[in-house]
Amino acid sequence: MTSPFTSDIVDRSGRVRAVCLDVDDTLVDYLRTARTALAALIGRDDAWPIWERANAEHFARLLTGQVDYETMRRDRARTFYADLGELLDESEIAEREARRRAAMERSWRLYPDTLPCLEWLRSAGVRVAAITNASGAHQRAKLSMLGIAEFFDEVVIAGELGAAKPDPAIFRAAALALGVPVAATVHVGDRLDLDAVGACDAGMRGVWLDRGAEPVAVPPGVSVITSLDQLPGLLALELAPPLSMAAPAAAAVA
Missing domain, CATH: 3.40.50.1000 (HAD superfamily/HAD-like)
Known part of the structure; x- marks a missing residue:
């Protein structure tokens, strides 16, 4: 320009x-990379509205100071996977979040x-x-x-x-x-x-x-x-x- x-x-x-x-x-x-990373992680591309709902709930708690960023990320992932019918332990949540974030960073x-x-x-x-x-x-x-x-x-x-x-x-x-x-x-x-x-x-x-x-x-x-x-x-x-x-x-x- x-x-x-x-x-x-x-x-x-x-x-x-x-x-x-x-x-x-x-x-x-950001939106394209976030959606692409999530779809690659879970093997389906129709779950973005579920992620957005979980994100809205837990990001609001972050902005009001109720939780820190890492806690928000874990809680958001826990809610998201529970909504998909998966109840995950802390280690599995952390591992999936690390993979999702790495995929996003590669795609920014x-x-x-x-x-x-x-x-x-x-x-x-x-x-x-x-x-x-x-x-x-x-x-x-x-x-x-x-x-x-x-x-x-x-x-x-x-x-x-x-x-x-x-x-x-x-x-x-x-x-x-x-x-x-x-x-x-x-x-x-x-x-x-x-x-x-x-x-x-x-x-x-x-x-x-x-x-x-x-x-x-x-x-x-x-x-x-x-x-x-x-x-x-x-x-x-x-x-x-x-x-x-x-x-x-x-x-x-x-």
Whole structure:
């Protein structure tokens, strides 16, 4: 992705000084790898809804501080296999989780639009943070393995902060860590509720990266893009004063 926009244009606007990004299913094709790893482990591809149900139950306990990450993973796996009719002991749960996670890590891939977007943000001179509800060690390892850790000035982790998206506290903490006013910060993510609306509620500009979700009503103030390729155009055309230069087209603000 090429763009004529440089740091002086973004800085001159006085409006966009930092960009925050979700990780999974925004930068990393997490859903595909997770489903593929689970199917390979259990030898069937129809159990993803069962996994999602177990994940929702136990991840909520992690975010509220009731359990740590490793306990959540064991409890989630226990519930999942029990729902499939298997009652497993602790050693078998640990062994299967290790195999599932190893298969996921081998399959992690960036979306094709991720690296060009990160390179543009760096060339534009804005501060960049990752904001994630996933485990800190897990996400930092993922960013490092995929070769993009260097693009982030800060990585803000829900479990380490004690607040998770869409809580305004996590967005405000990211802006504080970046040294940028909340109002001068944009957050981009694949979840309309957790990312875009949550950011707006915190005083940021929320951008929903719609990678093919079911059509939904988008609240006023939320911008919509369908690819990270559109983010430079959105920042230049919608969040800065009118410029004479052309920019990639961005989806309309709802």
